[in-house]
Amino acid sequence: MNKLKTLYLTGYRSFEVGVFKDKDPKIQVIKKVLKEALRYYAENGLEWVLTSGNLGVELWGAEVVSELKSDFPDLNLGIIFPFSEFGSQWNETNQAKLQMVKQLADYVNSTSHQPYKAPDQLRNHTSFLLEHSNGTLMVYDKEFPGKPKFFVEAAEKFSENSPYLIHLITMDDLQNSIETF
Template sequence: MRNLYISGYRSFELGIFKDDDPKIAVIKKCLKQEISQFIEEGIEWILTSAQFGTEQWAVEVVDELKKDYPMIKVAVILPFLEFGSNWNEKNQTKFSAIKKLANYVESTSHKPYQDPSQLRNHQEFLLDHCQAALLVYDPEFEGKTKFVYQAIKKRQETSEFELRLIDVDQLQNSSVEEEYY
């Protein structure tokens, strides 16, 4: 295994609208545990699209982990050219900061958004270039991550592809542990 794809719920899907929401600390703690384990198992690159929520938090977590694992690298692979250009100034500033934490930034389509096929091609590209995925996702609580989850499940029918989920139970258990600190 060399490359890990990370995705999951968007911040709005989790009811998170502020950068200081305590839920973020719980999600980042779970991400840190899982990503550290993947690094120990040989992952060299983390690939993500830097969507708001899980994907951006994952980039921040990996940046923190670089202190202990300086060899780990992050690739932000965007679905199309000018991705995020329609976001408000605050979100664009945060997105720009996330991209600066990456070792590599590129788009799978070198054209601005035209149609949903760009999103499907982007998803296929990421899965084709990874051997495993980590999703902050619970199939019982669907969100946009449902599409990548279904694509991974379909891929697992014909090839070896590791999938680990950080589900609601794991988040709740970590949340309870946080309260005792």
């Protein structure tokens, strides 16, 4: 595989891992594991980390990328929403989190420039991310299905015909990380 230049970062939404408060210790564990993985990729030439701006792993990961920029000034954060007005239906607190992460990003856009209308927008978004990244870093465990299941299935299918890294951080990985925290 060519050097990993662009990585799509995704994973569980906050509610899928039982996180309902900003001070939940699970967030620190997830961020620690993400930071270790992203540091490894950045040391090996990673230039861009893309997310879709979902609450949970994606926003926490965006914060981690921002923290890593002090050590890796050439590391960039891109947020590619699946449609315009993404997050506009969220409560004020969550909209503020999204706004803060947008300010950390080096690039913000959406694959569809219309508000959500149909599932095709989500499929097109997945295709775009697969075609514009060399791999994915996901906090996802197949034993605990959730929304990221759709992306991991698409990535596995995509990787049958194209070199595409799929790096899953499982529940065991998170558990093992707690023991070394």
